[in-house]
Amino acid sequence: MTVQVTISINGKDFTMGVSQTALDVVRSNFNPSAQSTVDHAKVLGAALISLMEPTRDARGEGGRCAALAITQAETAAMFAVKALTSGR
Numbered sequence: 001m002t003v004q005v006t007i008s009i010n011g012k013d014f015t016m017g018v019s020q021t022a023l024d025v026v027r028s029n030f031n032p033s034a035q036s037t038v039d040h041a042k043v044l045g046a047a048l049i050s051l052m053e054p055t056r057d058a059r060g061e062g063g064r065c066a067a068l069a070i071t072q073a074e075t076a077a078m079f080a081v082k083a084l085t086s087g088r
Helices: 020-025 036-056 060-084
Strands: 003-009 012-018
Touching (some): 003 036, 012 036
Antiparallel strands (some): 003 012
16 A cells, blocks of 8 residues: 655645555555545544654664653554544
């Protein structure tokens, strides 16, 4: 699956690809509720993970911080899905 995310900030668009590894971390293919908002939350979490992957692999303090950010992005995506599917 190819996924790209575009964010517009002050009229300037930033587009980035989302890695398959990041999509796997948030289990993007698993959405039994079929809610589009669940897909959105997972892709946004995966986009942050993708952004951090090169820094994580660089080692040093930046790598450690990036690894922590990846863990927190995974957690945030999980709780976002829980919130979106909680029945309100």
